[in-house]
Amino acid sequence: MHPLRRRCERAALYQQDRCSRGEIHRARRNFRLRQSLYGLMMESAPLKIGIACFPLIGGSGILATALGSELARRGHEVYFFSYAQPVRLDLPQEGLHFHRVEFADNALFPCPDYTLPLAVKMAEVARSQQLDLFHVHYAVPHALAACLASQMVGRSAPRIVTTLHGSDTTLLGQDPDYRTAIEHAFVHSDALTAVSESLRNQTQEIFRLKRPIEVIPNFFTPNKPKRNREEVRRDLGVTDELLVLHMSNLRPVKRVDLLLRTIAMAKNRSRLRFLILAGAPFDSYEPLLDELGIRDRVVVRQNTAMVDEYLEAADAGLYTSEYESFGLSILETVFYGKPVVAFDVGGIPEVVGDSCPLYPFGDLSAAAAALDALAESPDLARELGERSRNRALERFSADRIVPRYEALYRRVVAGP
Numbered sequence: 312m313h314p315l316r317r318r319c320e321r322a323a324l325y326q327q328d329r330c331s332r333g334e335i336h337r338a339r340r341n342f343r344l345r346q347s348l349y350g351l352m353m354e355s356a357p358l359k360i361g362i363a364c365f366p367l368i369g370g371s372g373i374l375a376t377a378l379g380s381e382l383a384r385r386g387h388e389v390y391f392f393s394y395a396q397p398v399r400l401d402l403p404q405e406g407l408h409f410h411r412v413e414f415a416d417n418a419l420f421p422c423p424d425y426t427l428p429l430a431v432k433m434a435e436v437a438r439s440q441q442l443d444l445f446h447v448h449y450a451v452p453h454a455l456a457a458c459l460a461s462q463m464v465g466r467s468a469p470r471i472v473t474t475l476h477g478s479d480t481t482l483l484g485q486d487p488d489y490r491t492a493i494e495h496a497f498v499h500s501d502a503l504t505a506v507s508e509s510l511r512n513q514t515q516e517i518f519r520l521k522r523p524i525e526v527i528p529n530f531f532t533p534n535k536p537k538r539n540r541e542e543v544r545r546d547l548g549v550t551d552e553l554l555v556l557h558m559s560n561l562r563p564v565k566r567v568d569l570l571l572r573t574i575a576m577a578k579n580r581s582r583l584r585f586l587i588l589a590g591a592p593f594d595s596y597e598p599l600l601d602e603l604g605i606r607d608r609v610v611v612r613q614n615t616a617m618v619d620e621y622l623e624a625a626d627a628g629l630y631t632s633e634y635e636s637f638g639l640s641i642l643e644t645v646f647y648g649k650p651v652v653a654f655d656v657g658g659i660p661e662v663v664g665d666s667c668p669l670y671p672f673g674d675l676s677a678a679a680a681a682l683d684a685l686a687e688s689p690d691l692a693r694e695l696g697e698r699s700r701n702r703a704l705e706r707f708s709a710d711r712i713v714p715r716y717e718a719l720y721r722r723v724v725a726g727p
Contacts, residue, residue: 368590477636507658650695
């Protein structure tokens with residue numbers, strides 16, 4: 312620190328007649344001016360951001376992709392790292408770059424390794440492009456790879472922001488084979504964020520973290536559907552029925568079995584049709600369709616990356632997850648003015664608020680009755696949908712959420 316910035320040394324210099332009190336005050340004023348100008352420059356200067364995420368259909372990859380696209384539109388340079396191009400990463404786009412991580416079987420290892428090739432690729436790009444920070448989605452493997460990459464780069468290494476999406480805490484965090492590695496990633500991250508208050512609280516409880524976790528929720532920006540509502544419904548074979556949508560990667564926590572049983576329990580089943588946009592194979596649930604006698608009520612579309620036309624065509628959403636750290640599919644549904652039927656678990660209440668009723672987990676009778684009510688009263692569906700949409704626009708738009716990430720990035724980059 313310069314002597315003029317230390318009070319005791321300023322006094323000593325004055326007493327030694329090495330400079331006048333006026334010179335000291337001018338030096339302090341000039342320093343504050345330079346500091347102010349530097350701060351203004353840092354607030355407006357574009358950042359170079361590396362984003363590591365999973366490329367598949369799922370909340371974390373979709374959020375990371377949307378965030379990167381929004382950051383690029385705001386003038387930042389964004390570099391994606393993954394083993395495949397993320398499903399919603401629309402390239403080419405100015406300011407967006409994708410670096411594929413290649414990994415293969417090696418006779419020395421019983422299974423392919425991804426973390427080390429990812430770390431090497433991140434380090435290479437960090438050096439060549441002088442990245443300011445890594446924003447990684449999930450501690451395993453992405454935050455761990457970022458830690459390794461930073462060690463490889465050395466003193467000029469990018470800062471690390473780690474966003475938790477759920478499985479770090481609710482699944483891997485409970486596994487002793489992963490817990491220590493996750494804790495290491497947390498300790499060596501410059502900032503931690505979670506997508507909901509629920510997830511933050513659960514993470515702090517499980518890991519006994521003393522450091523803060525900032526809650527920055529997910530956001531959604533609708534795209535213009537390529538086909539109109541009538542065309543999509545005609546393609547699905549839907550006429551005047553209430554079309555109920557479900558979107559997920561079909562992981563066990565989504566409890567698709569409960570979803571199908573809820574459909575079977577609806578009294579107005581003949582007035583309902585169900586569309587499942589599956590981000591994974593649906594084969595294991597096919598026998599249950601026949602067992603419950605609902606095959607004629609359910610349409611399945613697999614690996615559909617662009618969902619806007621289906622959201623526009625739907626009338627409501629049905630989600631029966633055992634736990635959701637946030638519920639991005641629910642947010643996407645209500646953004647299109649469609650009410651949702653869901654359980655009161657995890658971060659879902661933070662997304663829905665009081666715009667739609669939520670039900671205790673596993674209460675299939677209540678969920679089925681809610682579907683019946685929507686089928687019987689289109690006006691109720693429209694009213695709940697409009698309330699849900701207004702709440703989503705107010706709280707979860709890109710214009711509200713992305714600047715919070717930008718502010719976090721600048722604090723981290725400017726930090727000690």
